[in-house]
Amino acid sequence: MSGAGSTGGDDPLQRAIWRLRSRGCWTDAAALLTPHAHTAAVAVQRTALLVERCLFTGQGWAEAEDALRVAEAVARDDDERGAAACERGQLAYASTVLGVRDRADEARSALGRAAALLAPGSRARPLLDFRRGLVAEHLADAPQAARPAYHRAHAGAEAHGDVLLLSFTWRHLAAL
Structure with a gap:
């Protein structure tokens, strides 16, 4: 599951992205963001969509890596660098779990870096x-x-109103 867990609210672009994403059209959703990927938030969101596609389809690894490099390059502050590191960790996790390539150390390292960069709130x-x-x-x-x-994660998702993340945290908490 990627970031950007909202349905887009009043923003027509975000609503279109949500509709495409919910139908598994990650490439099309990412294409809507491509012209704006020079900003860190958009570059991270585009990366998140492409990483999610890798996780659900096992395809598109090179495109996700390219998008990730762009997100890392345009990040200017700790929050942006932390968000990009979080996506690197998710891509490495997906690669490992799906048996594409063992990147478990990279996943742990990237998520640790993200934890150091992202403020608690x-x-x-x-x-x-x-x-x-x-x-x-x-x-x-x-x-x-x-x-x-x-x-x-569950407490934070509740605090920020991230309904999509809440659906994942409930499922994982119930399974343990």
Whole structure:
């Protein structure tokens, strides 16, 4: 699951992206962002869509890597660099879990870097906590370490009104 867990509210572009994303049209959704990918927030959102496509389809790794490099290049502050690092961690996690290439160390390192860069109250922090829980549960085979990460992610998702992330945190908390 990628960042950008909202339905777009009043923004027509974000609503169109949400509709495409919910139908599994990640490439089309990312294409809507391509002309604006020179800003960090848009570059990270585009990367998140392409990483999500990799996770759900097992395809598009090179395009996701390219988008990630752009997001990392345009990041200017700690929050932007942290968000890009979080996407790097998710891409490495997906690659490892799907058996494309073992990048478990890269996933842990990138998510650790994101944790150092993102402020505790950052809107990106709950997604980071969720992803750290995924790594603990599925790569480190440590569900006991995943539970607190999922709890932090759930509390943060509630605080920020991220309904999509809440749906994932509920499912993972119930399974442990």
